[in-house]
Amino acid sequence: MISKEHIIKRFISYVTIDTESDPNSNTIPSTSKQWDLANKLAKELKTIGMQDVSIDTNAYIMATLPSNVEHHVPTIGFISHFDTSPDFTGANVKPQIFENYHGGDILLNKDKNIVLSPNYFEDLRQYIGQTLITTDGTTLLGADDKAGICEIVSAMEYLINNSNIKHGKIRVGFTPDEEIGRGAHKFDIEKFGADWAYTMDGSQIGELEYENFNAASAKVKIKGKIVHPGYAKGKMINSMYIATEFINSLPRLETPEHTEGYQGFFHLHNIRGDVDETVLDYIIRDHNKGHFKARKEVMFKLANELNSQYGKEVITVDIKDQYYNMKEMIEPVMHIVDIAEEAMKQLNIEPLIKAIRGGTDGSQLSYMGLPCPNIFAGGHNFHGRYEYIPVESMIKATEVICKIAELTAIEK
Structure with missing residues (x-):
């Protein structure tokens, strides 16, 4: 089992680092503070036992989990971004943890009377009894997409520590500046070397997307x-x-x-x-x-x-x-969506296959030659003070990554 406390600790260590990107900057990454988390992630990947860990001059991070089977298995990848949106401040994030959510209003900030209410944000009612991480009402949270990074790192760590789970070669990639539309601009597809990949950048549990704006x-x-x-x-x-x-x-x-x-x-x-x-x-x-x-x-x-x-x-x-809409790049290789859907079903997660009302690095990467559907990371209300994430959704997303790796490695 993936430790709830471990996931929370890792996630909070990421979101408390300010990585807001800047659309008016011409540098890559667009803000120097993105390096703070990028360098931490590169070090952490080495610490958990990943191989071929690299961070280039533009802060793109890649790493490898070698195959532990002898037969041929396609190389798959998992990708997330570490910048946060400039739509709302990501400085001085103070996450709050609410265990056993009771289903009513959550007072985010008493002094400013900021309330997260299921009367307005109806999705909250899905998570009664679960553990929620919220903002303090003065910043965004950064679950978009530090939740995805947390899930990928946690999944790799779990697979390393549980070698009985069979998988092929897995590549992971973390990018800057996705929130300003540049996340894939300097992504080296050839160096990444995957047959296909998944971005962990969706919202509620079960989302599986291969269409976007x-x-x-x-x-x-x-x-x-x-x-x-x-x-x-x-x-x-x-x-x-x-x-x-x-x-x-x-x-x-x-x-x-x-x-x-x-x-x-x-x-x-x-x-x-x-x-x-x-x-x-x-x-x-x-x-x-x-x-x-x-x-x-x-x-x-x-x-x-x-x-x-x-x-x-x-x-x-x-x-x-x-x-552009990645649909036309994904449809010729729909088996990669089928694998993700089957992984969710085996974990008793109802797949929610729908179009993204936005974009991910995956849309650009698909047109660059790396087919890349999008999978839920678990957060809600991105880019603002009401952002929150259920810890249980992060755990499930981590399990989906592991299950996709396992299903891909089944010898045909």
Whole structure:
């Protein structure tokens, strides 16, 4: 059995290290503090007995658990990222442990009256009687994706200490900067040398995913003209008003808070401006490649219409693709999904096969030649103060890794 106390101790040792990434940085990793956890992980992998442990100049970590069978077994991999999202602070994380969750409200922070409630976050009710790790309400937790790292390291340690469990060669990889879309950019597929891999980067227990959004970022710049407001008639162009026209001209109900399942969206996540210039930062998401293309065209068309209306180029749109739906890369090798599904079933976990409303390193890695479905890591409410994770889900995810390794090694 995998020790509950051991999992908790390892997880807390990771989340209390600040590894927030920075989309405005041009370095890899994007923040120097990511090295603090990267170096710790490389050392820990050596300590538990992993071989070929390496950490490169960009903080990508790889290691090997050699095969303990004589027959040929495909080399599989498990991958997670150690950065946390810049959407909410990851500094000074103070995890709280609530044993035997009673099913009601959890007071995260008495001074600020911050409450984690099942009346709002209904998933909490799945975990009555279990042990929850939460934030103190002032930071995110970092289960995305330090839970995945904890599970992979714990699984490798368990397999090393229980050599009676037969498995082939296993490669593990930990990456920086996944939260800003760069996690796979410097990942050396050839060096990793796996036939396929799994990212441990999903949410609730049972999730198994091989579809994700097509994704792009869009930067919309609106140029105004500032003059003295007392003499502005016919001269001033207020960029903020034009920005408002642009925002309101996009489909109002095609935003994250109004969509689910396979529905795509436009998401305005940052705005800064004054009379002279306003900048809008959007992300564009859609599972359907045709719809994804159409969403980008809508933005360009809207900009052209506003430029025509004002008789000059007041607005520009710069769109950059970030990653694509991995479905078309996974479907030709669906046996790798079948193995993960069977592993869950053998552990009495109900597989929840669905599309990711987001992306993982696996989406980029799949297009780079490493098919890479995504498996649950157990956390909920990522990227914010209400993030939490049931310890029992982390234990189950660790067991799934071990079971996948065991099933892959069965001699045909």
